[in-house]
Every structure is written in C-alpha cells, then in structure tokens.
Amino acid sequence: xxxxxxxxxxxxxxxxxxxxxxxxxxxxxxxxxxxxxxxxxxxxxxxxxxxxxxxxxxxxxxxxxxxxxxxxxxxxxxxxxxxxxxxxxxxxxxxxxxxxxxxxxxxxxxxxxxxxxxxxxxxxxxxxxxxxxxxxxxxxxxxxxxxxxxxxxxxxx
Amino acid sequence: xxxxxxxxxxxxxxxxxxxxxxxxxxxxxxxxxxxxxxxxxxxxxxxxxxxxxxxxxxxxxxxxxxxxxxxxxxxxxxxxxxxxxxxxxxxxxxxxxxxxxxxxxxxxxxxxxxxxxxxxxxxxxxxxxxxxxxxxxxxxxxxxxxxxxxxxxxxxx
Amino acid sequence: xxxxxxxxxxxxxxxxxxxxxxxxxxxxxxxxxxxxxxxxxxxxxxxxxxxxxxxxxxxxxxxxxxxxxxxxxxxxxxxxxxxxxxxxxxxxxxxxxxxxxxxxxxxxxxxxxxxxxxxxxxxxxxxxxxxxxxxxxxxxxxxxxxxxxxxxxxxxx
Numbered sequence: 001x002x003x004x005x006x007x008x009x010x011x012x013x014x015x016x017x018x019x020x021x022x023x024x025x026x027x028x029x030x031x032x033x034x035x036x037x038x039x040x041x042x043x044x045x046x047x048x049x050x051x052x053x054x055x056x057x058x059x060x061x062x063x064x065x066x067x068x069x070x071x072x073x074x075x076x077x078x079x080x081x082x083x084x085x086x087x088x089x090x091x092x093x094x095x096x097x098x099x100x101x102x103x104x105x106x107x108x109x110x111x112x113x114x115x116x117x118x119x120x121x122x123x124x125x126x127x128x129x130x131x132x133x134x135x136x137x138x139x140x141x142x143x144x145x146x147x148x149x150x151x152x153x154x155x156x157x
Numbered sequence: 158x159x160x161x162x163x164x165x166x167x168x169x170x171x172x173x174x175x176x177x178x179x180x181x182x183x184x185x186x187x188x189x190x191x192x193x194x195x196x197x198x199x200x201x202x203x204x205x206x207x208x209x210x211x212x213x214x215x216x217x218x219x220x221x222x223x224x225x226x227x228x229x230x231x232x233x234x235x236x237x238x239x240x241x242x243x244x245x246x247x248x249x250x251x252x253x254x255x256x257x258x259x260x261x262x263x264x265x266x267x268x269x270x271x272x273x274x275x276x277x278x279x280x281x282x283x284x285x286x287x288x289x290x291x292x293x294x295x296x297x298x299x300x301x302x303x304x305x306x307x308x309x310x311x312x313x314x
Numbered sequence: 315x316x317x318x319x320x321x322x323x324x325x326x327x328x329x330x331x332x333x334x335x336x337x338x339x340x341x342x343x344x345x346x347x348x349x350x351x352x353x354x355x356x357x358x359x360x361x362x363x364x365x366x367x368x369x370x371x372x373x374x375x376x377x378x379x380x381x382x383x384x385x386x387x388x389x390x391x392x393x394x395x396x397x398x399x400x401x402x403x404x405x406x407x408x409x410x411x412x413x414x415x416x417x418x419x420x421x422x423x424x425x426x427x428x429x430x431x432x433x434x435x436x437x438x439x440x441x442x443x444x445x446x447x448x449x450x451x452x453x454x455x456x457x458x459x460x461x462x463x464x465x466x467x468x469x470x471x
Contacts (some may be wrong), residue, residue, distance in 0.1 A: 022425075022447070027432050031446040033409045033468035034349050035191050040410075041448035095190045096197075100450040103297045111179075111299035118184050132188040133179070134198035134307045136257040137297030140417045140451030142425035150448045154190035192348050252347045253354075260454045268336075268456035275341050289345040290336070291355035291464045293414040294454030311347035 003089035008124055009077075017074055018047050019082035030083040036095070037083055037153040042075040043145040044068035052146040057104030060146050062112055065101065069116030072099075072149040076117070077124065080153055094121050094131040095152040102146050103137035110137040117149050160246035165281055166234075174231055175204050176239035187240040193252070194240055194312045198305040199232040200298070201225035209303040214261030217303050219269055222258065226273030229256075229306040233274070234281065237310055251278050251288040252309040259303050260294035267294040274306050317403035322438050323391075331388055332361050333396035344397040350409070351397055351469045355462040356389040357455070358382035366460040371418030374460050376426055379415065383430030386413075386463040390431070391438065394467055408435050408445040409466040416460050417451035424451040431463050
C-alpha cells in the first residue's frame with residue numbers, strides 16, 4: 001500500500017530524479033543522525049544534467065530561478081526517499097531548509113526564488129511540509145549552478 | 158511568576174517586536190523538532206518596517222550593522238517566545254547562530270557586525286546564551302536587508 | 315590506550331593546532347546539545363596565525379584553497395577533541411559540514427576547494443567520516459579569510 005506522500009506525488013504528476021551521489025569527493029547525498037535526516041546541498045540537476053548554470057538576475061530571471069529551486073527540491077525528495085529505503089512516510093516533518101541563490105548583487109527577490117522549493121514541499125508533504133527557512137544570495141556556486149538548497153527532516157527512526 | 162529571562166529582558170529595558178510570520182511563501186518563523194527549536198532567518202525589522210535596507214560597508218557602517226544584527230536578535234527571541242507559548246525559560250541554551258551579512262567585498266569586519274546579536278543573547282540568556290556561530294558575508298539578501306540571522310535553541314520538551 | 319582516531323592521526327602524521335576560542339565576542343568554539351556537537355565556523359589559522367587571507371580565484375588558486383580548507387578541518391578536529399575532553403572516540407559520525415569559500419564570482423570549483431576538509435575527515439575518521447555537505451561561494455569573510463567551515467558531529471553522550 002502506498003503512503004500519503006507517494007499518493008500526493010502521483011496526484012501532482014511529479015516524477016522524481018535519480019538520487020545521485022555527489023560526483024566530487026566521497027561525500028554523502030544524505031546522512032541520518034538520531035531523528036534528523038540531513039540532505040546535502042542539492043543543485044538543480046536532472047539525472048546528471050544541469051539545466052540551470054548561471055546567475056539569477058543575469059542568465060535567469062526570478063521565475064526561472066523558482067524552477068531551478070523546484071528542481072533542487074525534487075532532488076532533495078529523491079535523496080530523502082533513498083535514505084529512508086523508499087518510505088517517505090517516515091518523514092514526520094520538514095524541519096528547515098537553506099537556500100543559497102547564485103545572484104547578481106541587485107537581485108532582491110532571492111526569497112521569492114527559494115519559494116520554488118518551499119511550495120513544492122508544502123504541496124507534497126501537506127501539513128508536514130511547512131518549514132523554517134534561511135535564504136541568502138551568494139556570488140558563486142559549485143559549477144556555477146543557479147541555486148543550491150539543503151534540508152533537514154525530522155524522521156521516525 | 159516571571160522567569161529569569163523575562164526579568165532580564167525587563168532589567169535591560171528590552172521590548173520585543175511582534176513575532177511576524179514570513180510574508181513570502183507559507184514558511185514558518187520557527188519549527189520544533191525533538192529538543193531543537195529552529196528559528197528561520199530573521200531580518201532587521203520592527204513590526205514589519207525594515208530600517209536596515211542596504212549593504213554594510215556602503216549604506217551602513219559596522220556600528221549600524223551591529224544595530225541591525227541586534228534587531229535580528231530581538232526578532233529571533235520574539236519567535237522563540239511565541240514557539241514556546243510565552244515561556245522563554247524552556248530554553249536550555251542557545252546552540253548555534255548563523256549570520257549572513259549583506260556586505261561589500263572589502264568589509265572584513267563581518268564577525269564584528271554579528272556581535273550585535275551574539276552580545277544580546279549573552280546579555281539576555283546569561284550562561285545559557287553562549288553559542289557556537291558561523292558568519293559569512295554575502296552579496297545580496299532578501300529585500301536587500303543588511304543582515305539575516307538564524308538560530309537553533311536547545312529546549313525542554 | 316589510544317583510540318582509533320588518535321592512532322589514525324598519528325599514522326597520517328597529523329598534528330592538531332590549539333583549539334583557540336574565537337577572539338571576537340564571547341562566542342564558543344563548540345557547543346553540545348543532546349547528541350550533536352556543533353563546531354563554530356573555523357578559519358584557516360594555525361595557533362592564531364592566518365596564512366590564508368584573500369580570495370580563492372585571486373590571491374589563492376584552487377589547490378591553495380584546498381590547503382586552507384584542510385587547515386579549517388584541523389581546527390574543527392581540535393575543537394571537537396577539546397569539547398569531548400580529549401576523547402575523539404566519542405564521535406559516532408561526522409554528520410554535516412558547511413563550507414563557505416571567499417571566492418571571486420568566476421570561481422566555479424568551490425566544491426573542489428571544500429574537498430580539502432572532506433577528504434581529511436574521511437582519512438581521519440574512516441567510515442565515520444563520510445558526511446553530508448553544503449557549499450557556497452561568498453563575497454567576503456571575517457578578516458577576509460579564504461574559507462570558513464563548520465561541522466556537526468553525532469556523539470555518544
């Protein structure tokens with residue numbers, strides 16, 4: 001029997017990317033400590049292809065930035081699913097996300113960009129999806145990706 | 158009967174702002190997971206007005222940046238109080254804060270700026286106020302605010 | 315009897331710096347809450363001297379940035395050891411690190427820079443050293459240091 005979150009993903013027509021392990025270094029895509037599942041900073045990739053390389057405010061506008069944030073969010077969910085052996089129902093809540101937007105210095109809508117992932121989580125996880133958040137605009141990112149987002153989940157152990 | 162922290166706030170003549178929920182997206186100002194209370198990144202606002210829009214090193218000097226950091230800190234305490242149903246005594250300790258200063262690239266005193274909130278926490282929470290900290294200077298912030306600070310508290314559940 | 319981690323440090327010929335408390339404000343180098351040991355953002359210093367002041371991509375190349383990251387990592391281990399009263403065996407795992415590289419806007423290898431600390435942790439802690447990670451390139455750091463890294467450890471209480 002599928003859980004609520006999987007049902008919701010299906011209803012929303014959302015397909016998850018592969019949970020790709022980071023190519024650089026031997027770091028982990030996710031790590032569990034006690035009741036917290038930590039997801040590494042995810043970039044806007046789809047199975048290894050990165051359609052969002054460049055700065056929001058320059059190569060991309062805010063709407064495209066939101067799409068990039070959404071894609072980071074899909075990768076976060078994919079990693080969470082893998083870390084939980086496929087059972088997204090073990091997620092009690094999304095605790096906190098941090099969004100780092102690769103921005104021009106005059107892009108004041110960085111919070112709006114990160115909404116692309118915040119809204120995804122609320123749509124997918126419902127009440128469990130509401131989260132605390134921190135956002136900053138930074139001047140460069142790994143591989144010059146447009147945005148990186150990490151997340152902490154509170155889980156049933 | 159008022160607890161120590163409320164007494165201390167009164168002695169210091171500190172009035173807290175309203176704990177405003179973020180205007181953008183449906184994210185939370187705070188979130189509790191187990192024994193940790195996570196406060197979302199707070200900007201230097203007072204009940205919706207933001208007196209610190211601009212960069213430290215340009216529109217603001219280090220002293221003004223510290224005042225902005227202090228104001229972020231008041232909003233953090235206000236959110237903590239709301240999350241704990243008014244009982245700040247449930248805070249066992251301030252665990253960690255992260256300060257992101259909207260800086261010009263030549264502003265090397267970013268740590269000094271964030272002292273505005275660190276000193277507030279030590280003044281208000283006493284021994285419980287000492288915390289670990291991470292600081293970075295970033296090139297743009299939501300609404301171009303001068304600084305954003307988030308915090309994790311260890312609480313009695 | 316020395317534990318595995320100390321033995322490994324010795325085998326690798328690694329000497330730890332002093333665990334210096336931050337000079338600015340009365341903040342802590344580390345803080346324990348429950349099973350998590352939080353290390354404050356560490357800069358590339360050796361007992362108070364900072365050989366890496368400047369930007370990666372300008373004053374320093376990627377390889378030098380990695381050396382700076384490695385030095386941050388040594389300071390993280392030194393603080394962890396002090397926080398654990400000398401017993402690094404209490405570390406169950408490195409949970410998460412966050413690396414903020416003081417970068418020029420065209421430095422796309424920021425993840426590669428932070429590998430300097432990721433690889434150190436895997437070398438020193440073995441299986442326990444694999445970690446989740448978030449990386450961003452920022453436009454200025456305290457004292458203009460080349461990189462700052464913080465870390466969360468899962469510990470036996």
